[in-house]
Amino acid sequence: MAKLGKGRRKIYALALVLAFQSGSADAQSNMTVKGFPPELPVEIAGNQWFVFLDGDIDPDAPQRFERYVTQNQIPDRSVVYLNSPGGSLVAGMELGRLFRKYGFSTDIGRKSPFSAKRFDIDKGGCYSACAYAYLGGQFRYLNQGSRYGVHQFKSLHASDGVEGTAQVVSALAVEYIRSMDVDPDLFTLSAAASANGMHEIDKATLERLNVVNNGRTRPVWTIESTDGQLYLKGQRTTAESGINKFILYCEGRRAVLLAIFDALRRDTELMNMAAHSLLIDSQVYPMSADSKRIQNGLFNVVYKLSQKEIVALRKGENVGVAVQAAYDAPIFLGFEGMSIGSGKPKLIGMLNQCVR
Structure with missing residues (x-):
């Protein structure tokens, strides 16, 4: 078999990732983006925004998010709150890279529907592809009562080559986890769970793996x-x-x-x-x-x-x-x-x- 060139290998790897998802096969609702600027003067509260991402991570979610950020000139050190059951793995990692690019922090939660104030935040869940997006925050917090879960990747297009494909996707996922300064044992926990189940990880373990860093990067x-x-x-x-x-x-x-x-x-x-x-x-x-x-x-x-x-x-x-x-x-x-x-x-x- 002829060897693929470096550029073609990247395209092939991306195609493999696109053939996998880490959430449900049927999206319930595409991810929405809604931001809240500071409610107090900048001199008192700074210029930090709260941005809420809610729903399934669809393939266009990263572009939609970046467009919102640039149009509203959202400053670094703003916080992105995630509430998602999962979705596209590649889009989840793209979101994470955007969070890091713009210097945003991440947390898990959703905007309370009963209050217009941005600080009124309900607990939420961040699962599968969302768990990867969350890692992109430079500082990563876990809102009290919120939940974080991982599971195996699930192929959307079963074929005789699924095992080899999974190995390539796994390598890309581990590379992404390392690039976010998170312990690759996170991927081990993902692989240990079933494709149709979900392994929720407690906060102590998340802190040990540096998934949650509570506002401090590792020295x-x-x-x-x-x-x-x-x-x-x-x-x-x-x-x-x-x-x-x-x-x-x-x-x-x-x-x-x-x-x-x-x-x-x-x-x-x-x-x-x-x-x-x-x-x-x-x-x-x-x-x-x-x-x-x-x-x-x-x-x-x-x-x-x-x-x-x-x-x-x-x-x-x-x-x-x-x-x-x-x-x-x-x-x-x-x-x-x-x-x-x-x-x-x-x-x-x-x-x-x-x-x-």
């Missing part, structure tokens, strides 16, 4: 270099404080921490705050800033670490930095609870470099 820890200087960087993005970076490097034999996070347009306030703390697990370590500045909307602050703080870092599992007007102030700017996880060997290695 990535890397060793990098600039101008011959090695440094360790932990980075994630959160809904409440934007970009979070925890960077360790050596100045001579001294360990130095550079923390970077979104200033949230509170530049003057941040620069005047004098109470700084390193957060390690449940402990607070007051520190003095060696330098601080705001660049491109990000607060950059440098600390020289003491031996006490280094010992705590070696043992710690979660880190953060808090900046306050006073140490007894009820709120802080910065970030907390950044998991070190698999970055621990790199962290210890970098600290060891500083004390040689």
Whole structure:
């Protein structure tokens, strides 16, 4: 048999996906799109919209959704609420990629029919193809009482080659799941369910698989270099404080921490705050800033670490930095609870470099 070229392989793979669906074969109602802009002034509530997608994911749903977004100039950080029994698998993944493209978050629920206010949201369900669309949200939440379910793909056109076709579709689905920073064990749960049944997944499992991330992406820890200087960087993005970076490097034999996070347009306030703390697990370590500045909307602050703080870092599992007007102030700017996880060997290695 002649081999397919790369371009033809992509077309063939897409055709296979189109031959499969992960919801019911008979669509009940094509997906509707309805958005609600902020009800309060932007200065109070920001510019975040709530967009509700309801019904079966039909093949044209992604185009309809993107057209609505562009026509209404819906800003990033808006939230898409999904309520769908499933539908087209390929359209579900296309929707997910659009959510990521536009920087939207996702949740599961439907607009209450008894209230005009956008915050009145009823519980909903997101199943099969919808479960894949949901993964596209940068931040993914689960509205109380809402449900998330998966099952096997079901061929619409049975043939002698269904098994091989399923393998190709499975590979595309796993690739999509990985691209959304979700544990591919989600697909294992899908495959374990029957094609006609539905496996609903509890919230604890969804959080373990990073399907639900509650407004925080998983930290990535890397060793990098600039101008011959090695440094360790932990980075994630959160809904409440934007970009979070925890960077360790050596100045001579001294360990130095550079923390970077979104200033949230509170530049003057941040620069005047004098109470700084390193957060390690449940402990607070007051520190003095060696330098601080705001660049491109990000607060950059440098600390020289003491031996006490280094010992705590070696043992710690979660880190953060808090900046306050006073140490007894009820709120802080910065970030907390950044998991070190698999970055621990790199962290210890970098600290060891500083004390040689």
